[in-house]
C-alpha cells in the first residue's frame with residue numbers, strides 16, 4: 534500500500550514528506566490507518582540528534598497515535614480489522630514483531646515498532662491497544678504517551694502521598710498531565726513553572742496551586758517561599774535543560790524525589806551535590822512512567838469517559854500532516870501545550 538509519510542532523512546533538517554510503500558504484513562504486525570498523532574518532545578530530540586548519531590536514517594517517527602486497524606498479520610490476536618486503537622511506544626500484550634520497513638523511491642526506510650507521522654503505519658501487535666469506538670482519535674492519541682507517561686510517573690516513580698508538594702518544570706503535554714495526576718492524588722501545593730503565561734494558565738486549569746514564570750522571577754526563591762526552606766517533596770523536570778535539571782534537583786528536599794523526563798543533549802552533563810542521595814534523596818529518569826499500556830490505558834480511558842480525567846482542552850494546536858514542519862517549529866518555540874497532527878478531515 535502507498536501513502537504519505539514524514540521521513541527523517543537528515544538530522545537537524547526539516548522532515549521530508551513523501552509517498553512510501555508498505556510491505557506485506559509479517560507475523561505479529563498490524564496495519565493501522567492513523568487518524569491523529571501527537572507530537573512529543575522525544576521526536577524533537579530524535580530530529581535534533583540529541584542522543585548522538587542516528588544509524589537508522591532514513592526512518593519514520595512518532596509514538597502516540599489514534600487510528601483504526603485495517604489488516605492484521607499472522608498470529609495477531611489482540612486486535613482485529615475495524616478496531617479503534619491507541620498506538621503507543623511502551624510494550625503491551627501481544628507479539629513483539631519485527632519493525633516494519635518501507636520503500637521510498639527504491640530506498641529502504643526504517644521504522645521502529647511503532648510510528649505515527651504517516652497516513653498508515655505497520656506496527657507491532659504489542660504497540661496497539663483497542664479502545665471504545667466513541668472515544669475521539671485525539672484522546673486515543675494522548676493515551677499513547679502524554680497521559681500514560683504522566684500518570685504512570687505520579688503513581689510509579691513519584692509515589693506521591695496525599696498532601697506532598699510537587700513542582701513541575703515545563704508545562705507541555707506531559708507536564709500538564711503530571712499536574713493533573715498530582716491533583717488526583719491530592720498533592721499540595723502543586724507548583725507549575727514555565728516561560729509562557731498561557732501555558733501557566735492551562736496549568737492552573739489542570740490543578741496547579743501556584744504558577745511561576747521563570748522569565749520574570751527567581752524560581753528558587755519563590756519555590757522555597759511556597760514550600761519552605763527544606764524544598765519540594767517531588768520535582769519533575771520536563772525541559773531537558775541542564776541548568777533547569779540542576780535547579781530541580783537542588784530544590785528537592787533531602788528525602789524527596791527528582792524525576793527527569795526531559796533529556797539533555799548527549800554532550801551536556803549536569804553538576805549536582807550528590808551527598809543527599811546517600812541519605813534517601815532520589816534522582817531518577819522517567820521512561821514512559823513505567824506504564825503497562827494493556828492494563829493502564831483501559832483504566833485511564835474509563836476515567837476520561839466518566840469525566841474524571843480532563844483531556845479535551847489539552848490540545849492547543851492542530852496541523853495537517855502536510856504542515857508537520859511548521860508544527861515542529863511551534864513546539865520548538867515552547868509555546869505549545871499538546872500539538873496534534875490530523876491525517877483526515879473528520
Ligand SMILES: [Zn+2]
Nearest residue numbers: 573575678679
Ligand atoms: Zn512521548
